[in-house]
Amino acid sequence: MSLLELKGVKKIYQQGKIEVPALRGVDLIVEQGEFSTIFGPSGSGETTLLNMIGCLDTPTEGEIRLNGNKVSDLSRKALAMTRRFNIGFVFQSYNLIPVLTAYENVEFAIRLIDHTSELKIKERVLQILEEVGLKGLENRRPNELSGGESQRVAIARALVKEPKLVLADEPTANLDSKNATDVVKIMVKMNKELGTTFIFSTHDPMVMEYAHRYINLKDGMISADERRG
Amino acid sequence: MFSFKLGLKNLTRQKRRNVITIMVIAFAFFGYLFMDSVMGGMEEMSFSNIKNYDTGNIQVAYPEYWEDREKLPLENLIYLNQDIVDSIKNMDGILGVSPELRFKANLNNGIDETVVLGLGISPEQYNEVFATQNYIIEGSMFSPGESKAVIGVKLAELMDLKINDYITLLVRTKEDTFNTIDVEITGLLNTPNPMINNGVVFVPLDIAQQALNVDNGFSLLALKTASGDEDKIGKVLMDSFKDKDLELQAYSWRESAESIIALSTAKKGGIGTILSVVLLIGMIGIINNVILSALERTGEIGMMKALGMREWEIVFVFMVEATGIGILGGLAGCLIGFAGVGLMAKYGFGFNVMGIDISEYGIPILDKIYGTWNYPAFSFLFILSVTVALLSSIVPAYWAAHKDPVKAIYHR
Numbered sequence: 001m002s003l004l005e006l007k008g009v010k011k012i013y014q015q016g017k018i019e020v021p022a023l024r025g026v027d028l029i030v031e032q033g034e035f036s037t038i039f040g041p042s043g044s045g046e047t048t049l050l051n052m053i054g055c056l057d058t059p060t061e062g063e064i065r066l067n068g069n070k071v072s073d074l075s076r077k078a079l080a081m082t083r084r085f086n087i088g089f090v091f092q093s094y095n096l097i098p099v100l101t102a103y104e105n106v107e108f109a110i111r112l113i114d115h116t117s118e119l120k121i122k123e124r125v126l127q128i129l130e131e132v133g134l135k136g137l138e139n140r141r142p143n144e145l146s147g148g149e150s151q152r153v154a155i156a157r158a159l160v161k162e163p164k165l166v167l168a169d170e171p172t173a174n175l176d177s178k179n180a181t182d183v184v185k186i187m188v189k190m191n192k193e194l195g196t197t198f199i200f201s202t203h204d205p206m207v208m209e210y211a212h213r214y215i216n217l218k219d220g221m222i223s224a225d226e227r228r229g
Numbered sequence: 230m231f232s233f234k235l236g237l238k239n240l241t242r243q244k245r246r247n248v249i250t251i252m253v254i255a256f257a258f259f260g261y262l263f264m265d266s267v268m269g270g271m272e273e274m275s276f277s278n279i280k281n282y283d284t285g286n287i288q289v290a291y292p293e294y295w296e297d298r299e300k301l302p303l304e305n306l307i308y309l310n311q312d313i314v315d316s317i318k319n320m321d322g323i324l325g326v327s328p329e330l331r332f333k334a335n336l337n338n339g340i341d342e343t344v345v346l347g348l349g350i351s352p353e354q355y356n357e358v359f360a361t362q363n364y365i366i367e368g369s370m371f372s373p374g375e376s377k378a379v380i381g382v383k384l385a386e387l388m389d390l391k392i393n394d395y396i397t398l399l400v401r402t403k404e405d406t407f408n409t410i411d412v413e414i415t416g417l418l419n420t421p422n423p424m425i426n427n428g429v430v431f432v433p434l435d436i437a438q439q440a441l442n443v444d445n446g447f448s449l450l451a452l453k454t455a456s457g458d459e460d461k462i463g464k465v466l467m468d469s470f471k472d473k474d475l476e477l478q479a480y481s482w483r484e485s486a487e488s489i490i491a492l493s494t495a496k497k498g499g500i501g502t503i504l505s506v507v508l509l510i511g512m513i514g515i516i517n518n519v520i521l522s523a524l525e526r527t528g529e530i531g532m533m534k535a536l537g538m539r540e541w542e543i544v545f546v547f548m549v550e551a552t553g554i555g556i557l558g559g560l561a562g563c564l565i566g567f568a569g570v571g572l573m574a575k576y577g578f579g580f581n582v583m584g585i586d587i588s589e590y591g592i593p594i595l596d597k598i599y600g601t602w603n604y605p606a607f608s609f610l611f612i613l614s615v616t617v618a619l620l621s622s623i624v625p626a627y628w629a630a631h632k633d634p635v636k637a638i639y640h641r
């Protein structure tokens with residue numbers, strides 16, 4: 001059983017009376033542990049596709065299966081629960097909570113699913129922060145962190161609950177090339193160490209380099225899909 | 230709980246807006262507590278002015294007299310031997326008993342005439358019930374049997390009278406024939422109750438009884454009790470009257486102070502209106518605060534939804550913050566309310582400073598009134614404000630939490 005299966009996924013946005021087709025029939029299978037990038041010209045539907053996969057939205061047509069379970073017709077509440085336990089997100093804008101420290105921003109995510117001992121939670125949060133290279137910065141607030149550091153906090157937040165799938169929509173778009181490669185390298189490392197499946201979108205060829213699978217999107221359809229490395 | 234902590238930490242964001250909301254709530258609070266205190270003070274003072282200078286705590290009279298008492302009739306007077314009066318006086322909880330003969334009179338100073346309320350009293354007993362004699366600012370009280378009178382300063386001013394002047398009280402006897410009481414003014418009164426100062430002439434009870442031809446009859450007995458005991462003692466009195474086959478009735482001062490009670494009811498209505506306004510202000514402040522916060526934190530809310538937070542969990546975060554604002558506003562309001570009421574209670578507030586004579590409105594208070602402490606109002610308001618903050622945050626917070634996650638994340 002594949003981690004993720006999409007069959008004939010279509011998404012049509014209604015803009016007043018006009019129908020905007022963002023996805024026009026996407027078939028895709030992603031296996032556990034893959035490290036894939038979705039790329040394409042702006043407006044070709046990467047974000048929309050990631051949102052469908054991430055259970056943030058449901059397709060107009062077609063079927064999505066996560067771990068073999070059909071998620072494309074779940075209620076909002078059930079979708080929220082699916083996200084909570086199975087999926088980590090990284091966004092272009094880091095969306096950290098400004099009144100919380102780096103540590104607390106990560107702690108926030110694990111508290112939602114884990115009600116074990118304080119000690120375990122603390123250990124886990126410190127460990128993941130160390131793995132993304134933020135040891136020593138745990139008590140900084142977002143406004144005391146660089147963009148790269150902030151995005152690494154966001155990655156730690158996505159990873160702390162050890163989800164099967166992490167989705168990242170242009171995670172490096174706000175970063176300079178040095179920080180961008182750092183962030184991707186951390187994702188690669190996590191993919192290797194934890195076997196977490198990553199799907200990220202990007203427009204940056206340098207960042208794309210690190211992927212093992214390239215999914216090319218054009219006008220809401222997959223135009224090419226190849227594996228490398 | 231993490232959401233709780235987050236809610237509290239969110240309080241430190243948008244500090245200026247939160248402080249403004251807190252201040253608005255605090256001032257609304259202050260206004261309420263202050264008004265409540267002033268009105269409470271006004272009420273208390275009116276009541277004590279009535280009790281201490283006009284009615285006593287309990288009045289004993291025949292029901293037929295009581296019904297007509299406004300007309301000051303000489304029918305249905307009380308004729309009791311001294312034993313019974315003494316037995317009332319010896320009852321537990323009764324601190325003083327004073328017979329009173331009330332009559333209508335025309336006061337004549339030789340030139341002008343004005344209608345006054347004549348009060349026949351026996352000074353010693355009167356003194357046990359009323360504080361009036363402490364306010365004789367010139368001259369002294371008369372003794373029984375003397376053809377003397379004590380009047381209020383205002384009345385003296387009006388009629389151009391001084392101590393030792395003679396006045397004539399034109400009265401009608403029980404048989405409806407005219408008679409006069411010629412008396413010398415021996416004292417001038419200035420009590421805190423303006424009604425007494427403006428239109429009452431005190432004369433010795435026996436002089437009045439003679440002139441009105443009512444033997445040893447009197448209109449009513451004014452009794453002094455510890456305040457608050459009126460109802461209890463009233464009941465005991467009624468029982469003892471029944472035992473003695475007397476038709477007498479005991480009336481608490483409340484029954485003779487209907488206009489003041491009406492004022493007190495008006496006070497409750499007024500304070501209720503102020504309270505609704507205060508709560509409305511608090512509600513609008515809180516709702517406004519939650520909506521603005523939610524708008525500013527759209528991306529954050531989107532992230533929370535992406536993390537799989539349930540809607541009520543997000544609502545909870547906002548509610549903690551809103552309730553925090555309610556609590557802080559409430560505390561600040563109580564604090565400045567405490568200061569304001571404290572000042573009012575200590576230094577009082579003079580209506581005459583504002584050029585208002587409230588006695589013209591039937592409120593028996595002269596010049597200053599002092600604020601009262603209404604501690605339950607503080608805790609009541611505080612609890613109410615926290616509840617209102619909590620409740621009024623629910624709808625806007627739900628509105629924020631209900632957003633479509635994609636729209637929230639991408640601010641669409």
Ligand SMILES: Nc1ncnc2c1ncn2[C@@H]1O[C@H](COP(=O)(O)OP(=O)(O)OP(=O)(O)O)[C@@H](O)[C@H]1O
Pocket residue numbers: 013014015020021022040041042043044045046047048049641
């Ligand atoms: N809520 C919406 N309502 C209407 N049209 C939308 C909506 N969201 C997306 N679209 C349209 O759907 C298409 C795909 O949008 P999407 O955001 O997925 O593009 P993208 O590939 O992520 O673009 P970019 O690379 O610039 O981020 C675009 O034409 C966009 O205008």
Ligand SMILES: [Mg+2]
Pocket residue numbers: 046047048169
């Ligand atoms: Mg996009």
